[in-house]
Structures are given as structure tokens and as C-alpha cells.
Amino acid sequence: MVRDMTNALSRLLETRDWLMADGATGTNLFNMGLSSGDAPEMWNVEHPEKIKALYAGAVDAGSDLFLTNSFGGNASRLKLHGAEGRVRELNRIAAELGREVADAAGRPVIVAGSVGPTGEIMAPMGSLTHELAVEMFHEQAEGLKEGGADVLWVETISAVEEYKAAAEAAKLAGMAWCGTMSFDTAGRTMMGITSADLAKVIDKLDHPPLAFGANCGVGAADLLRTVLGFAATGSQTPIIAKGNAGIPKYHDGHIHYDGTPSLMGDYAVLARDCGATIIGGCCGTTPEHLRAMKEALETRPRGDRPTLDEIASKLGGFSSASDGTDGDGPERRKSRRRG
């Protein structure tokens, strides 16, 4: 793969052997007063100072890259809030606010334009066609590009078809991109995709991502098992790890993820040992967690690739015995027609 050196993220990846991404968007916005059920993207216009504070929280904690507040900024999702006609505007502003914060950082900080799933099932299983998905992602990508995003950051995807549609949209917009899937069902995505499957998919794309990986999912331990799965394929593309800070609990009227900053520090170092290059958090990861992660990444030495047991002993156990890559998982029922 010839890397496009005109891109800020490619340049940063050339000079550094690990980068720290940001933490949560949604759960951090809750802490700033967002109500459940409301569209976070509307805050780009209604509360731009809070969105800048969200971004600055990550940058001040040492993140080299942060995601824009545009996860649900596609027409399909914004339609819920009657804002499907504002895709371009809401994404542009999400990126513009990011640009302001990144450019004031005094060091290279990447503005990654977050692109979440459409929420629909793609054809032939569902009704969303490839063409329509590409069109929706493309519309969003143009807004993020216009606002100054350095790369597109496609995340929390579960279907290969949707991942490919996003890749095509990035190509149409002429943008470099990164793409992660959410492996939340017995170590696979909801659609049954394994870590090894995703590594294979990106090798065949004609506009491959600068980096690929996993975000969200179940807990930090599961996410690192997925990273080990990527690394085991020998893929040369940098790997992204963006795991949740533990699992969600409900306390005093708000959601709290139970992973401590110290646990996320351990997670970050283990993620690097597992083979990840871009390391961040997802739901529940606050600036305080990020500071602990940054300190751990800067002060602790690299180690050998950890075993699953080592990961479990430091971060807790896995949600399933197999993640579908070890050949040890339970097998499908045999049927006469299929043989």
C-alpha cells in the first residue's frame, strides 16, 4: 500500500510508533448536561462552547487525535430529530470546532471526522442499498471535509457491507479514512464478523483505511482479544484500539462506567503490547482516564505480546470463551441440505 503522505495522520504515523486517541463522546456529553434521547449533533450549533470543551478535554489530557461530535450525523439518524436536511451543516460545524481546538494545541493534533453507522440493515437482508448508504456517508464526509477534518473516522460498524460503503464514500470525498467495527457479540460483531474477517476485508479495498481496528463492544479485555486477532493476521495496516472504560452501571440518575483510570492505563499499555498503534477509549472514558493512559504509555516500557490469561488477570475476564478465530468455538448444527 502506498501511503498518502499529504495527510496529517499519515505524517504523524511516520514519526511516532504509537498515538493516543480520545475517549468517549456521548457519555462525556451526558456529564455536560445532554439529555438522553436528544441528538448530540445538535449541540454543535446550540452549544458550540461545550463541544469545544469536550474536544479540549481530550487534547489537554494528551490525545494526539480526537473524534468530532458527528457520530449520528448521517441523514438516516438525523431524520429522527427532523434534521435530515442539516447533515452538511452539522458535520461541517463539528469539524470546524475541532479544527479550532486542534490548531490551538501547539502540537500536531488530528481532527478525525466521526462517522457512525446508519442504524439500518443493508440489502439483501435489509432495505438499505449500497448506493444509498454510499450517498449518505458521502454527504456526511463532504460536510466533515468542508469543516477541515483531517481524516474520516468510521466507527462502531457491524456489517462488512456498511464498512465498504463508507470506504467508497471516503474515496468519493477524496479523504483518507480510518475504520473500526464493534465486536460486541461473543467476540464478533453483531453480524458475526471476526477480527480476522475484518483484516481480510481491508486488504481487498481499493481505497483502504490508514488504520483499522475495534471500538466500543463489551469491555477492555474483550477489545484486546480482538486486537490480538488483528495482529495475528500479520496485517501491515496500523491497528486501532478504542475500548470502553469497563461496563455501564447506573448510579444516582446517570450512567457510570466502572473502569478506573488506573485500569485504563493498564489497558492502554496492554493494547500497545497487543500490536495496536492508535490507542484510545470509548464509552465512559473521561479526560481523567486519558491522562492515566497517556502517562502509562509514556512511562512504561513495551512488553511482549500478552496472553489471553494475562489480559484477563489485569482487565477482567472475557464475555465468551471463543471469539471465533481460534477454531474452538461451538459449531453450527449440521443439516441434511447443507451437509
Added chain:
Amino acid sequence: MSDQDDIILSELNDEELVEQMFDDLYDGLKEEIEEGVEILLERGWTPYRVLTEALVGGMTVVGRDFRDGILFVPEVLLAANAMKGGMAILKPLLAETGAPRVGKMVIGTVKGDIHDIGKNLVSMMMEGAGFEVVDLGINNAVEKYLEALETEKPDILGMSALLTTTMPYMKTVIDTMVEQGIRDDYIVLVGGAPLNEEFGRAIGADAYCRDAAVAVDTAKAFVARKHNQMNA
């Protein structure tokens, strides 16, 4: 695949045919399921027996393997689609013959959330298990749930959320039910990828269901308990 054409459903005895229908549901073969349903009806099976022994039986296998991480959403959607084909034949007959109803559920994805894949699976599996399901779709505000509870008078309220930004909304709905003094009139089940058991308890739901198969088992258990209480 090689012996695909060798299986002639009408030549199988009842037991073999039901077993084959389990396979065909598992493989998501809609036409074969429709054919199997017709054959059993022709052989004098009641619509209710076809539903429970062939379709629900087959979907139980699918649900178990979904729960165990063997089948994933695409396979379950195909299976559910095949089951729907069979259900379309049985539904009018079931209505005529007055087959027993297990219970009734109102279900919907909460406000701000568009995700309905899991919810749809729950709907289909619940229907497959003999429940009557009223599906409110996506993006439901609390008023919408309350209105449906009043008009539909279900046994169960099911809520779904896939986002960390929307899952707390379930608590809003439950709190409103408590305020209005109607919380205990219903069994409240919640589900969705970011949730867990403890979260379900903390927000005041009766149970968290990690997937559609668990939802069916949980619903059955709660409805049975409710009926026992009423008869006691």
C-alpha cells in the same frame, strides 16, 4: 448441498418432516417451511400444533445457537423470515380455531434511538413463541409507550436501546410509570447491546434480556408467575 434435491418433504413421516423443518428454519429456507406447514396441515395437524411443535420448536434451536454465539444476526433474520412464511399460513387459521395465546407484549426502541434490529428479532421470536406483539417501532417518547399500554393492555412492556446516549431513557419511562402508579401492572423487560443485568435492575426493570432467545424465556417465566399469582 449435493443432496438438496433428494429431500422430498411429502415423503417424510411426521417426525422426520418436523426434524427437517428444524433444519430448514435453521438454514432460513422460507419456501421449504411453507411447504412443510402445508403438508402437516393436510395431514390433519391443528394449526396450533404446527406452530408449537414445528415452528416454535425450530426457532428454539435457532435462538439457542444465537444465544451461544454460533448464529449471528444475518442467520437469525433469515430464519425469522422463513418462520414468517409459515406464520402467514397459520395466522388466519389460528384466529379461526381460537388457539391459546401465551401473552401480549408492547415493544419499542426508545426516543433518540433508531436501532431496531434487536427489537425486531425479539418481536419475531416472541410471535414465534405464541405471544401477541404490538411493535411501536423506533424513537418512542414516554407518552407513546404510555398510550400503547393503555390501549393495548399488554402483559409485558419491552424497551430497546443500542446507544449509551439513549439507554438512560428507559429509566425515564419506568419512572413515569411509577409516578402514575402503573409500574406494577406490567412486566418490564429491557434489552440492547450496551446494557447489562445490573443496569436493568438499577433502572427498575423486571429483567434485562441479553438477546431475543433470552427475552422469550424470560417473558414466558414472568407471564407464568403472573398467572399463578392471579390464580392463587
